Amino acid sequence: MRRMTELNNKFESLSNKKRLLENELSGIDRELQEQAGKRDRAEKLIQKSMQMAASNNIAVDVSNPHVLQTKYDVEVNRQKTMLSCLFSLATDYPEMAPILEESLKERGLELPERPPSLMEAKSSSG
Numbered sequence: 001m002r003r004m005t006e007l008n009n010k011f012e013s014l015s016n017k018k019r020l021l022e023n024e025l026s027g028i029d030r031e032l033q034e035q036a037g038k039r040d041r042a043e044k045l046i047q048k049s050m051q052m053a054a055s056n057n058i059a060v061d062v063s064n065p066h067v068l069q070t071k072y073d074v075e076v077n078r079q080k081t082m083l084s085c086l087f088s089l090a091t092d093y094p095e096m097a098p099i100l101e102e103s104l105k106e107r108g109l110e111l112p113e114r115p116p117s118l119m120e121a122k123s124s125s126g
Contacts, residue, residue, distance in 0.1 A: 080116040087112045 053060045060067055086104075090097040090111055101111050 083112045083116040087115050 050060055058064075086100060090100055097111065104111055
């Protein structure tokens with residue numbers, strides 16, 4: 001009888017964990033949908049800007065230093081976002097850290113030990 005009670009308690013605990021994880025997953029899905037909307041609006045704005053630049057005979061290829069700087073800034077921000085996501089994922093879900101570390105190691109990368117904003121502040125101050 002005691003064993004049955006223990007199993008029921010364990011089942012209830014796991015059910016609660018599952019429900020919490022499903023709620024988190026739903027929140028992440030909503031956030032991804034919001035981000036997709038923002039991305040779509042940004043892409044439309046870029047297309048509109050490209051058309052306007054073309055109609056005004058403004059170079060929007062790699063021969064323009066402003067385009068190169070913009071591409072560089074985009075890549076830097078993309079890298080910061082990726083590192084921040086990896087750090088958050090490993091911090092929020094420690095059980096995933098070994099999986100992430102292994103996957104990154106296969107690609108010659110390492111899991112960040114602190115968020116990119118802290119890495120940046122430390123490197124610029126020292």
